[in-house]
Amino acid sequence: MxxxxxxxxxxxxxxxxxxxxxxxxxxxxxxxxxxxxxxxxxxxxxxxxxxxxxxxxxxxxxxxxxxxxxxxxxxxxxxxxxxxxxxxxxxxxxxxxxxxxxxxxxxxxxxxxxxxxxxxxxxxxxxxxxxxxxxxxxxxxxxxxxxxxxxxxxxxxxxxxxxxxxxxxxxxxxxxxxxxxxxxxxxxxxxxxxxxxxxxxxxxxxxxxxxxxxxxxxxxxxxxxxxxxxxxxxxxxxxxxxxxxxxxxxxxxxVLPYVSYTNRHALVQEFIPNDDEQRLYALVSEYLQSPRLYALPASQRQLMTLILRKLLASSTYAISNTLLGLANKLETAEQAQ
Known part of the structure; x- marks a missing residue:
């Protein structure tokens, strides 16, 4: 029909x-x-x-x-x-x-x-x-x-x-x-x-x-x-x-009463940074604690600080491109003035 x-x-x-x-x-x-x-x-x-x-x-x-x-x-x-x-x-x-x-x-x-x-x-x-x-x-x-x-x-x-x-x-x-x-x-x-x-x-x-x-x-x-x-x-x-x-x-x-999730167990791996890595960490931390950061908008400073610290904890290679991008941003701003 x-x-x-x-x-x-x-x-x-x-x-x-x-x-x-x-x-x-x-x-x-x-x-x-x-x-x-x-x-x-x-x-x-x-x-x-x-x-x-x-x-x-x-x-x-x-x-x-x-x-x-x-x-x-x-x-x-x-x-x-x-x-x-x-x-x-x-x-x-x-x-x-x-x-x-x-x-x-x-x-x-x-x-x-x-x-x-x-x-x-x-x-x-x-x-x-x-x-x-x-x-x-x-x-x-x-x-x-x-x-x-x-x-x-x-x-x-x-x-x-x-x-x-x-x-x-x-x-x-x-x-x-x-x-x-x-x-x-x-x-x-x-x-x-x-x-x-x-x-x-x-x-x-x-x-x-x-x-x-x-x-x-x-x-x-x-x-x-x-x-x-x-x-x-x-x-x-x-x-x-x-x-x-x-x-x-x-x-x-x-939803835990009716959805069962697999328990996750974190495996902690001890890591000791070498002298160069420790120095890099100290320099980046000092920079992030500066009163004014021209490379980071004030509204995003807290978020970007968390991101940079995570990259820093990952490896020097992970944070290198980010730091290079911030440096290029500052150079561009300086040339525009």
Whole structure:
């Protein structure tokens, strides 16, 4: 029996009335044939993403190894079961095939990887917008930027962005890729996946949240006025409450009751530096403790100090290129004056 578009929408409406997307019953139906063992936090994350009707999406920020790809697969399966099949996954180029394999092997969902070659082939076949296909579209960040106008014209039912922290500096005008993608999917439902929503600065969290909802923090000036100085527990509590409706994060220690991890035992190897290595360590430490470091931005000084000390502890070869880069930076700045 072949359904007309009218009857397909009618049956989808009837099924939605029986069980909404944000219910376990609905997910059970959509995942009946899926070849994956779901954990409670993954189901909860998917339900969280469906429960945000007032926003245009959610950030799923579980720690590394807790199955964010599975959580996104649940969302995509549910939308596919609802016959809402304009689905897009934007991810790093080296993860496109992995995403396709996950969708095919575990959720039995059809997919197409769009790149320059496959895009042009679709154009030659008469498809003037290759993003409009009866399959889940997978593409890289760079390709999404170059074809952002096609993405903007497509009425997506869901956009998933994997490794979303790569777009965290979207608040900077100079970040062309992030701004192009943000504009292209501005009015579409979206889910951001990242294990590190915050790395160096709170402004990165502001950038990711702005992908979902521009009004959560207001403009950049308002955010800085409220959260630039986090000095008390109340400040952190206020920030958590502000992002609670759109950000879900599960930590490894929270899943220990039902996920068993292999215990790791550190093997300590004693190392005694020679005289030259000890002298280098002392010189670099003295430099890093200087009152002013023109080669390091003040906002990044603490982070760069940690990185340099780790490189220094690794080997002289590991830190040599970094020190050379700092020296070249200072020479360039001096010549420019």
């Amino acid at each position: 072949e359904l007309t578009p009218y009857h397909a929408r009618y049956f989808a409406h009837e099924l939605t009335k029986r069980s909404s997307s944000a219910s376990v019953d609905s997910l059970t139906l959509a995942l009946a044939d899926a070849q994956v063992d779901l954990n409670p936090h993954q189901v909860e994350a998917a339900l969280f993403a469906f429960r945000s009707p007032l926003s245009r999406g959610a950030i799923l920020a579980d720690e590394v190894g807790l199955g964010k790809t599975i959580e996104a697969g649940i969302l995509l399966s549910q939308r596919w079961a609802e016959r809402r099949r304009r689905l897009l996954v934007i991810c790093p180029a080296n993860l496109r095939k992995q995403w396709g394999q996950e969708l095919s092997d575990k959720f039995f969902l059809p997919f197409a990887i769009l790149e320059t070659k496959t895009f042009n082939e679709e154009i030659k076949r008469g498809n003037l917008n290759p993003f409009e296909q009866p399959r889940i579209i997978l593409c890289s960040f760079q390709f999404a930027r170059t074809k952002s106008e096609y993405i903007r014209q497509t009425p997506w039912d869901l956009v998933v962005i994997d490794e979303a922290h790569r777009l965290r500096n979207v608040y900077k005008v100079s970040n062309k890729i992030a701004n192009a993608i943000k504009t292209a999917i501005a009015n579409r439902p979206k889910t951001l996946l990242t294990a590190t929503p915050l790395q160096n600065s709170l402004l990165e969290l502001y950038g990711l949240v702005s992908f979902i909802d521009e009004f959560t923090f207001g403009d950049l000036r308002s955010f800085r006025a409220q959260f630039s100085r986090m000095n008390t527990p109340d400040d952190y509590r206020a920030l958590r409450e502000r992002i609670r409706p759109i950000c879900q994060r599960t930590l490894r220690r929270q």
